[in-house]
Amino acid sequence: MHRHDRPVTILERDPSRDARPPGGTLDLHEGMGQLALRKAGLLADFLPLSRPEGQAMRILDVDGTVLRDWPADPDEQANPEIDRGQLRDLLLGSMDVRWGQGVTEVVPGTGDGVLVRFADGRQETFDLVVGADGAWSRVRPALSPVTPHYTGITYVETSLDDVDHRHPELARLIGDGSVAVYGPDRALVAQRNSGGHVKVYAQFRAPLDWQADLDPADADAVRSSLLALFDGWTAPVLELLSHGTAFVRRPLHVLPVSHTWAHVPGVTLLGDAAHLMPPLGVGANLAMLEGAELAEAVAAAGDLDEAVRAFEEQMWARAGRWAKMTAAWLERLVSPDPAAALAVFDDVHPGPSVTTAPGGADRAG
Numbered sequence: 001m002h003r004h005d006r007p008v009t010i011l012e013r014d015p016s017r018d019a020r021p022p023g024g025t026l027d028l029h030e031g032m033g034q035l036a037l038r039k040a041g042l043l044a045d046f047l048p049l050s051r052p053e054g055q056a057m058r059i060l061d062v063d064g065t066v067l068r069d070w071p072a073d074p075d076e077q078a079n080p081e082i083d084r085g086q087l088r089d090l091l092l093g094s095m096d097v098r099w100g101q102g103v104t105e106v107v108p109g110t111g112d113g114v115l116v117r118f119a120d121g122r123q124e125t126f127d128l129v130v131g132a133d134g135a136w137s138r139v140r141p142a143l144s145p146v147t148p149h150y151t152g153i154t155y156v157e158t159s160l161d162d163v164d165h166r167h168p169e170l171a172r173l174i175g176d177g178s179v180a181v182y183g184p185d186r187a188l189v190a191q192r193n194s195g196g197h198v199k200v201y202a203q204f205r206a207p208l209d210w211q212a213d214l215d216p217a218d219a220d221a222v223r224s225s226l227l228a229l230f231d232g233w234t235a236p237v238l239e240l241l242s243h244g245t246a247f248v249r250r251p252l253h254v255l256p257v258s259h260t261w262a263h264v265p266g267v268t269l270l271g272d273a274a275h276l277m278p279p280l281g282v283g284a285n286l287a288m289l290e291g292a293e294l295a296e297a298v299a300a301a302g303d304l305d306e307a308v309r310a311f312e313e314q315m316w317a318r319a320g321r322w323a324k325m326t327a328a329w330l331e332r333l334v335s336p337d338p339a340a341a342l343a344v345f346d347d348v349h350p351g352p353s354v355t356t357a358p359g360g361a362d363r364a365g
């Protein structure tokens with residue numbers, strides 16, 4: 001919209017750009033996130049920040065045996081990684097954002113545009129409101145009564161800093177990209193971000209109120225309960241958890257596969273607000289591509305409403321396919337049979353696995 005000289009108001013609930021940690025690394029697919037950056041004229045700025053080596057992937061069993069090892073080709077640009085903070089800064093550039101503007105309600109059909117109410121009691125009208133406000137969208141209720149439901153799978157996230165110097169043995173285990181270890185109903189996944197920062201995700205089946213009485217700020221207690229959950233796994237793998245000093249609980253919620261709504265003039269959704277799905281590598285890519293496509297459709301439109309309708313049809317069809325696929329993957333990745341997880345990677349990974357890890361080690365540690 002910015003490139004088409006269309007005025008846009010960006011409303012963000014966070015009080016500032018750096019109000020909270022931006023989260024883990026993202027891989028941007030050539031035909032999705034990277035295409036959106038190309039349309040925004042930002043691909044050339046993205047490439048030097050991106051980490052093609054981050055596409056490397058290694059899979060272990062709970063004894064530490066390397067089952068698959070896919071090194072990354074540094075020239076391969078299909079899915080390079082980028083830190084979320086870097087991507088956010090790239091996208092925001094010098095654009096004006098109205099920070100600290102929490103939306104509480106959106107009311108279409110006022111006759112005078114779409115009414116937006118804010119947490120501070122003010123209100124304002126707009127021609128088109130695009131709800132890109134994530135899983136717990138406050139725009140969605142204007143279009144759909146549906147809310148996200150719990151998948152039965154929880155992630156607990158922790159981080160390791162300066163891994164190459166402080167934990168060289170873990171650095172070797174993780175390699176240039178990610179390492180994933182699959183056991184019955186549990187997984188441990190560690191992913192490199194830039195600058196030796198690593199995000200570790202403990203993934204397991206649990207009730208929504210798992211350890212609800214545990215103080216999330218009590219890192220020692222959370223670490224102990226996680227180590228108990230992964231009891232019996234080889235020590236070098238458990239080291240991924242033992243060095244975490246802060247833990248964030250993320251129970252995975254999703255919207256129903258193929259969530260749609262009856263079109264309402266002047267309001268639409270994109271990204272997680274429209275189609276929250278398991279976090280398996282496409283959510284941010286879809287949100288970015290949809291943003292680019294909606295902007296192009298609106299910029300070219302004779303009739304704004306027709307353009308938004310056509311955008312929604314296209315988004316629903318594509319997101320429905322991904323939601324179905326990622327729901328099936330999640331069931332197999334955190335499943336009673338770890339072989340099912342391995343099969344997901346064999347299905348989707350384009351290249352051959354090498355038989356031993358670099359350095360000749362075929363066991364963790």
Ligand SMILES: Cc1cc2nc3c(=O)[nH]c(=O)nc-3n(C[C@H](O)[C@H](O)[C@H](O)COP(=O)(O)OP(=O)(O)OC[C@H]3O[C@@H](n4cnc5c(N)ncnc54)[C@H](O)[C@@H]3O)c2cc1C
Pocket residue numbers: 011012013014024025026027101102103104132133134135136137138155250270271272273279280281282283284285286287
């Ligand atoms: C552990 C994990 C790993 C993931 N890995 C990947 C990956 O590798 N690749 C990938 O493509 N996707 C990945 N995802 C998914 C991806 O993070 C999401 O799909 C993506 O962030 C959705 O973008 P969004 O803009 O729709 O929503 P969000 O990123 O949630 O952004 C919503 C924005 O709206 C703001 N907001 C919320 N409510 C209001 C309000 N009421 N008023 C004003 N502002 C509001 C929020 O502050 C936020 O800035 C992962 C997710 C997780 C949890």
